[in-house]
Amino acid sequence: MFHINMRLFLDVILIIVILRPSVFGNIFNENEELDIEKLVQTTLKCRQIPGLALTVVKGDDVWSRGFGSADISAGIPVNNSTLFAIGSVTKSFTMVLLSILLTEKKLDWTAKVMDILGPEYGFVDDYRTRESTLKDLLSHRTGLDGLEIGVISGYPKSVTREELCKKISFLPAQRAFRDGTTYNNYMYMLLGQVAEKLGGDTWENLMTSRVFRPIGMTSSRILQEPFELFKGDVARPYMMINGQFVLGTQEIYKISPLEASGAILSNGVDMAKYIRFNLNMGKTDNGTQLLDPKLLMESYTDISEYTGQQYRAITRPTFPVSDIHLGYGQGWIVGNYNGYKKVWHSGTVISYKTLAWMFPELRIGILGTSNGPAIDVQQADALTTILYHIIDRLLGFTPWINVTNVCTFPKPWQEEISMGYGPGETERVLQNAQEYTGYYDNNMLTGIKLEKDNESNTRLKFTMGHLKGNLYSTPHQDRFLMEFLSPAELYRPYMDQNNVTMKFNVSFERKNNEVATMQMYFNKVPLNFIKRGHLQPKIDTLSSGKKRLFDVLQWLKYIVLLTLTTDLL
Template sequence: MEGSIKFLIIALLIPIIYGELFTKNEEDDIMAFVDNVMNCRHIPGMNLAIVKGNKTWTRGFGFADMKSQREATNDTVFAIGSLGKAFTMTLLGIFIQNTNYTWNTKLNEIKGLNLQFIDEKVTREATIADLLAHRTGLSSVNDYGFIAGYPEGTDRKFLSKRTKYIPKSTEFRESFIYNNMMYMLIGYITELLGIESWEHLITSRVLEPLGMTSSKVLLSSTDVLEDNVAKPYIMPGDQLKDGHYDIYKMTPLEPAGAIMSSANDMAQWMRFNLRNGTTDDGHQLIANHLLQEAFQEHNSFRYDGAFVSQAKPKYPIDDLTKAYGYGWFISSYRDFRRIWHSGGLFSYISLIWLYPDEQIGVFANVNGPGTVAAPGYALRTILSYASDILLGQTPWLDFETACSYPSPWVNNTKYSGPETINFTNDRIDDFIGTYGNVLLPDITLSVKERGQDDRYLWLEMNRIKGELLPTAKVNDFQFRMTEPWEYAIERVLGENIVLMYQVNFTRSNNGFVEAFTMSLSGKDIMLYRKNLRFMDTDDVSSSTSKRGSFLFVVLFLISASVLN
C-alpha cells in the first residue's frame, strides 16, 4: 500500500501535458512551415515530436502509405536508424551501474568477450568508451556487409570473432571514425551481461520501462509493411515510388540502428534524457552520472573546431558540432548547449536535438524520398525553425530559404567528373565464380547479356549488385553499384557522379584467375579469393585486406560537401 501511495505522489508530481506548448499562432506557423518543407522536399510522411519541461506536442504529417492514403499520425512507427545507438548505450549503462565495470573498463577485462583487433594496442588498451565514442581508429568497411546482408547464422558472437580482420584507418584514439560495427559489439556486451539477446533486453529494460509501447526492433524486412508502420519511399526520377522492402533486415547490426518508434514514444525518450535518466513515473533507470558522462565531449573533431557545422558570417547563425560523446554528438545552436544525433536507414531519416539546460527536445523523421540531401535538409530546417520558437529566437529561415537551404549561403557545387571511356574485354568468362573474404559476404561474378554481342560482367554481394566495367587492362575493372538503389544513391557525389570501385584481378602462374582486390571504404582494399568462403572457420588472416589510397580524395570531397 505504501508503495502504491508513493507511486501516485510521484506520478502527480510529473504530469505530462499534451498541447499548451505553443500559442495558436506559433502552432499554425510550425504546421505551415512543415507542410511547405514537405512539399518542396518531396517528403511523403513525417513524424514530429516536441517537448519542453512536462509539456509535449506531437503530430503526424503526410502519408504512411501513399497507395491506401493512410495518413501518418503521432503513433505511426518509423525506423529511427542511428538514433538507436543512444538506446544501446543506455542499456549498457543500466547493466554496468550494478557491476564493477565503468565506461572506462577495458574490453579485455569483460568476462567472455575476448576481442582481438589488428592493432595490438587496441586489443590491449581499448575500453567501452572507445567503442562508444568512435575512437578505435578502425575502418567502417563492415558497413558494406551489413548493407549487403550477412549469411544466415552470422550473429553478433560470430562476427565478434572477426574483429581482428577489421582494417586500421587511423591511429588509436587520434580521430573520429564513425563505426556501426563498434555499436554492434556494444550490443554483444549487453548480451554477455544480461544473459539474453539484445533484442529482448532493449525491449524489456529500456522500451517497456519508458512506456514506449509502439516501439520495437526491426527484425525482418516485412516489418516495414505492417499496418502501423510508415512504408519507405524512394524518388529515382520525378515521382515517389515504393522503396525496396527486402533491404531492411540488418542482422546482426540491430544494436547500431534497428529500432522503430513513433512521435509519441520519442517524446517519452526525450523527456527521459532531459530528466537525467528518470522515467515518467519517477524511476531512475540509469545512474545520473553515467548519462551525464555520455553527454560530455569524448572525441573532438579536428575540422577547424567544428563538424557538420555552419557559422557566421557565412550563415546568419552559429550551429557548431565539436565532438562526439557516447551515442550523442555534442554541439551548440545559437549559443545554446545542444546534444543531437541523426539516423539514416535507407528511406528513413531521423534527427533529434536536445537542449538539456532549457529542458527542450525536438525530434522528426521521414519515410522518403531516399535521396542524399533532401530529407536531411528538410529535417534540419524544421528542427531549426521549431527550436527558434522554443528558445525565444527570431527564426532565421523562411518558406523560401527552407526549400533552398543550404543555398543562398552555400552554393551546391556540381562536379563534372572524369570523362567516361568505354573499353571492351573479350576474356570476361575467366572471372566467373564465387570469391570469399573473412570480413565481408561472399561475392559471385557472372556474365549477363544486354542484347546480341553485348555481354558484361555482373557482381553480386547478396543485396549489393552492379556491373564490372572493363578498363584498358584485361585484369582491371571498375565496379559501378546499381542495387539497392537506396544505397547506390549514397555512392553519388553531389547526386551527379557515380563513384567507381577499383577491382583488380590476379592470376596464378598458369593463367587462372584466383583472386581480386576491391577498393571500398577510404583506404581499405579488400582481398577476395576463390578458395575462401565467409563462413569458413579457419584462420585466414592473409586474406582480409591491403592498404591503399584509391577513393581517398573522392571520399574527402564527399566529407567536405557534407561539412559545408
C-alpha cells in the same frame, strides 16, 4: 513497382493535415502552431517528402504531430502512433542499456571490452585488443575501418551477431588507436554483444525489458524482419523515381546482425518519453532512477574529434547563425547552436531519416523523422530546416528559416556544391573474361560473385548481397571500375547531378598467372577478397587459420588473467 501519382499526392496533403492527431502540452500558441504547420506543408511539397512526424519536449510539456502519409495507397496519414525506423539514434539506446547494466555491476566506461567478452573476441592487433574500453567503442575512436560497404550489402540470414562479433579481428585499421573518430557501426554491434554478456539475455530482450518498458515506451520495438515495415502501424518506406513515390525494396531493410547500431522502431509519443528520460539524467516519468547519472553526463561531455562523417558547416558570417559540431560523445554528437549546448544524432535506414536534438541545459528536445525519399539530400535538408525553425522559436529568436527560404536552403546563403564523376575510362575488350568469374570471399564481408556479361565483351557483372552492378574494364590489365546498378535506393546516393554514378576501383592479383585475389577500394582501406573458384559461398565464409591461431593465443592469455584476478567484472 508500385507508382503513386505525384499531383494526386500533393492535392491530399492538406486533407491529411486537417485530420491530424491532437496536440498536447503548452509549448506553442495557436499562431506559432499555424506557422509551423504551414512551414511543414511547404516542405513536404517542395522537398517531396511522403510523411513526417515531429515531437517537441520542453520541460514537462510535449507537442507531437504527424504530417503527410504513412501509407499512400491506403490513405493512412502519419500520426503520433506511427512507427518509423530511427536508424543510428538507436546507438544512444544501446548506450543507455549499457549504463543500466554498468550501474548494477558497479562498473564505468573505462571497463575493458575484452575483459567482459573473453578470449574468443579480439581486434586486429594486440594493443587494441588489450586496451580498448567501452568508451572507445561508444566514441568511435578505435581507429578501425567502418566497412560501410558491409552495412550496405548486408549479410546472409545465417550469419549471427555472435559469429560476426568473433570475426572483428579481421576489421582493418584505418587510423591510429584513439586518434579521432572513425564512425563504425560494427563497434555498436559489438557493444550489443557486451550488453548480452553483462545482462544474460539477448540485446533485443534486454532493450525491451530494461529500457522500453521502464521508460514507458509501450509501442517501440526492434525491427526483426524487413516485412515488418510494410504492415500495421509502421510508416512505409518510399523512394522517388521519375516524379512518383515508389514503395521501397523490401529485402534491403534487413539490419541483422547489426541491430544494436540501428534497428529500433519508435513513434512520437514514445520518443518524447525517451527524450525526457535523457534530459532528466536517467529518471523515468514515474521518478525511477534507472542508471547512474554520471554515466549519462559523461556521454554528453567526453568527446572525441568527429571526422567520421561530413556535415554542411552552418557558421557565421556565411549563415546568420552558428551550428558547430564539436565532437562525438558516447552515442551522441556534441555541438553548440548559437551559444547553447546541443546534443544530437541522426539516423538513416535507407528511406527513413531521423534527427534528434537535445539542449540539456534548457531541458528542450526535438525529434523529426520521415519515410522518404531514400538517402536523399532533400530529405536531410527538410528535417534540418524544420528543426532550425522550431528551436529558434523555443529559444525566443526570430526564425532564420521560414516559408520563404525553407525550399531553397542552403540558398541564398550558400550555393549547393555540385559534384561530377566524369565519364569513366576507355574500356578494353576482355580476351578471357572467364578467368575473373567465380566467388570471392572476405573474412568480414558478404562475398562477391562475378559473372560474364553476355551482352558485353568489356565488362563483368557482380552480385554482393543486396548490391548488383557492373565491373567495367580499363586500359590497365586486371583493373576495373565497379558501379552499383541495383537496387535504386543503394546506387542513387552515389549519383551526381548528371545521373552519372560514382565508380570504385577494383584490381585483381595473380598467382601462377591465374587470378587469385581481388581488392576493392571503396574507402581509405583496400578490402581483400580471395577467389574460391565457384559461384556459391561456403557456409564458413568468415573463418581462417589466422583467426583460429589468434583464439588459441587469447585463451592462453585468458587463463593467465584468471590466475591473477578472481572477478573480471
